[in-house]
Amino acid sequence: MNPFIELGIRHDIVNALTELGFEKPTPIQEQSVPVLLAGSNDFVGLAQTGTGKTAAFGLPLLELLDFSEKHPQAVILCPTRELCLQISNDLKKYAKNLNNVNVVAVYGGASISDQLRQIRRGVQIVVATPGRMLDILGRNAIDFSHIKYVVLDEADEMLNMGFQEDINNILSTTPESKKTWLFSATMPREVRRIAKQYMTDPVELTMGTENTGNANINHEYYVVRASDKFATFKRIIDFTPGIFGIVFCRTKIETQDIAEALIKDGYNANALHGDLSQQQRDKVMKQYRDKSIQLLIATDVASRGIDVKDVTHVINYSLPDELESYTHRSGRTARAGKSGVSISIINVKELGKIRQIERTLGKKFVKAEVPSGFDVVEKQLFGMINKLHNVTVNEEQIAPYMPRIMQEFGELSKEELIKKFASVEFNRFLEYYKNSKDLNVDTNNINVNERNGRPDRSRRDETEAGFTRLFINVGSVDEFNRGDLLGFICNSTQISGKSIGKIDLKGVFSFFEVENDLVEKVYAGFKTVEFNGREVRIENAGARQRESGGRSGGSSNGSRNRSSSSHHSRPRTGGGNGSGGNGGYRGGSGSNDSSSRRPREKQDSGFRDFSGRSKSESKKRW
Numbered sequence: 001m002n003p004f005i006e007l008g009i010r011h012d013i014v015n016a017l018t019e020l021g022f023e024k025p026t027p028i029q030e031q032s033v034p035v036l037l038a039g040s041n042d043f044v045g046l047a048q049t050g051t052g053k054t055a056a057f058g059l060p061l062l063e064l065l066d067f068s069e070k071h072p073q074a075v076i077l078c079p080t081r082e083l084c085l086q087i088s089n090d091l092k093k094y095a096k097n098l099n100n101v102n103v104v105a106v107y108g109g110a111s112i113s114d115q116l117r118q119i120r121r122g123v124q125i126v127v128a129t130p131g132r133m134l135d136i137l138g139r140n141a142i143d144f145s146h147i148k149y150v151v152l153d154e155a156d157e158m159l160n161m162g163f164q165e166d167i168n169n170i171l172s173t174t175p176e177s178k179k180t181w182l183f184s185a186t187m188p189r190e191v192r193r194i195a196k197q198y199m200t201d202p203v204e205l206t207m208g209t210e211n212t213g214n215a216n217i218n219h220e221y222y223v224v225r226a227s228d229k230f231a232t233f234k235r236i237i238d239f240t241p242g243i244f245g246i247v248f249c250r251t252k253i254e255t256q257d258i259a260e261a262l263i264k265d266g267y268n269a270n271a272l273h274g275d276l277s278q279q280q281r282d283k284v285m286k287q288y289r290d291k292s293i294q295l296l297i298a299t300d301v302a303s304r305g306i307d308v309k310d311v312t313h314v315i316n317y318s319l320p321d322e323l324e325s326y327t328h329r330s331g332r333t334a335r336a337g338k339s340g341v342s343i344s345i346i347n348v349k350e351l352g353k354i355r356q357i358e359r360t361l362g363k364k365f366v367k368a369e370v371p372s373g374f375d376v377v378e379k380q381l382f383g384m385i386n387k388l389h390n391v392t393v394n395e396e397q398i399a400p401y402m403p404r405i406m407q408e409f410g411e412l413s414k415e416e417l418i419k420k421f422a423s424v425e426f427n428r429f430l431e432y433y434k435n436s437k438d439l440n441v442d443t444n445n446i447n448v449n450e451r452n453g454r455p456d457r458s459r460r461d462e463t464e465a466g467f468t469r470l471f472i473n474v475g476s477v478d479e480f481n482r483g484d485l486l487g488f489i490c491n492s493t494q495i496s497g498k499s500i501g502k503i504d505l506k507g508v509f510s511f512f513e514v515e516n517d518l519v520e521k522v523y524a525g526f527k528t529v530e531f532n533g534r535e536v537r538i539e540n541a542g543a544r545q546r547e548s549g550g551r552s553g554g555s556s557n558g559s560r561n562r563s564s565s566s567h568h569s570r571p572r573t574g575g576g577n578g579s580g581g582n583g584g585y586r587g588g589s590g591s592n593d594s595s596s597r598r599p600r601e602k603q604d605s606g607f608r609d610f611s612g613r614s615k616s617e618s619k620k621r622w
């Protein structure tokens with residue numbers, strides 16, 4: 001017997017399900033359908049998106065409502081227009097063989113008069129976003145006095161989006177006797193509160209453990225410098241030729257920027273965010289659904305509720321601020337029993353966040369290595385060869401061109417021909433990746449503090465991996481706080497705050513960390529900066545500490561003098577033949593290893609020669 005029949009679903013509906021390819025119930029359907037079919041309980045279902053929730057509540061509704069009546073009997077509230085349309089379309093498909101079933105989708109950003117017209121014609125199931133539903137109720141255009149069931153779908157998302165009050169108001173228009181079914185992917189305190197406030201002894205079902213993500217998702221993370229994020233992202237995509245992914249950014253601007261940069265580099269990508277008009281958003285979604293774009297770059301809000309089949313990867317280009325959002329993001333892949341990968345590109349400072357998410361999901365994330373340029377080129381080459389192998393030759397269409405093709409290639413041996421074909425793509429990637437560097441940051445020596453989830457640097461002299469600790473001769477006596485000092489550093493060096501690590505503010509001096517690659521830029525930036533008529537000095541704090549017997553921060557009793565700093569070495573750049581000229585680091589320690597014993601006058605004059613101007617003329621004053 002068809003397992004849906006065993007669950008208590010009638011033949012007409014099961015036939016429609018079979019046509020949709022639903023052979024057996026998903027676990028959530030198996031567990032919740034019998035409970036909901038009883039129709040006598042409030043219900044809380046904790047389940048990820050993509051697990052078959054819509055049918056889990058939709059099938060019982062189709063069994064329980066009286067479709068010979070024409071008034072609303074069930075209202076389904078959900079967070080977005082997308083989801084609203086999806087749910088109403090799904091219900092219509094399940095009800096394909098039933099008579100007189102009327103479902104209306106009610107959502108903002110579309111003509112209200114059309115929706116009102118449909119309501120007037122008579123509906124039993126209203127699927128709505130809270131704002132528009134209230135609007136319609138406010139016009140007295142719908143009668144909720146016969147509502148038997150209220151479904152709150154993606155309740156956590158609705159609360160996140162600030163719909164709490166709207167939901168309260170809508171619920172207050174429905175009869176006391178109605179039953180409330182709440183579905184949520186996560187169970188934050190606010191959702192618990194709603195369940196408590198509006199439900200009586202609800203039956204609770206948890207698919208997996210609370211807040212657990214979909215078991216078919218593999219979670220991976222890459223640790224790189226903030227400045228290497230985009231390069232890493234591209235390498236991952238290039239290493240995954242068949243990717244069909246959603247890339248999450250934190251802001252609309254970031255979303256737009258990444259999409260534009262990808263398009264410029266020849267990728268099939270487009271952006272989805274709230275600054276687009278509804279029409280533009282629909283167009284992008286259509287492109288994505290049709291697979292005419294391979295990468296959808298989206299914000300959390302714009303992509304809520306999206307159900308696109310076969311998403312292979314979710315990429316967290318930026319980790320979300322809210323932990324729950326991670327679950328929602330990753331739930332866009334591995335839908336309907338398929339598997340998928342959720343990737344996060346992070347810097348060392350975000351390791352703690354990964355540990356936190358791991359703990360919440362109860363799942364270990366795999367630290368992945370950014371592939372080398374060579375790996376990517378190889379992967380692309382064999383990807384292309386595989387494609388060549390599997391291509392279907394359209395004999396009829398290509399036949400007229402064959403004589404000319406044979407003529408063009410007739411001279412070439414089989415081996416030459418293969419080499420040339422393979423090189424078409426290979427050369428492009430080879431060119432791009434020929435001088436590529438290793439983007440991985442070594443995290444072996446980083447312990448994440450168990451209590452706060454952040455890299456544990458309780459030992460004062462421990463600098464974050466990938467960062468260099470620098471000394472600067474300004475501090476709190478100069479009326480700097482940490483934010484001021486960060487601004488001062490960023491303005492003077494044109495380095496983004498994201499590349500600056502921990503700032504340790506002292507009295508007359510301070511320490512700050514900067515990504516290793518940018519140390520030279522710091523020296524260069526400060527060579528033209530004065531503060532209150534004082535020359536601003538930068539030194540490598542690591543060297544300073546080693547010299548002063550490992551005491552963090554050097555000495556505060558005045559031993560931080562020129563003679564003690566004159567042996568400090570600056571981190572070497574590239575080939576290591578630097579004359580000290582591109583540093584601008586003075587005070588006697590501004591040379592690389594090989595020139596550290598050069599007389600100071602020589603270094604200074606070298607610096608002046610390089611910069612081509614006298615320091616006194618070129619200083620920026622603060």
Ligand code: AMP
Binds near residue numbers: 021024048055309336
């Ligand atoms: P949902 O969680 O309701 O958004 O469903 C996620 C996806 O799974 C949708 O594309 C559904 O069409 C599909 N789906 C739901 N139930 C089943 C089932 N029993 N068998 C196969 N696919 C299903």
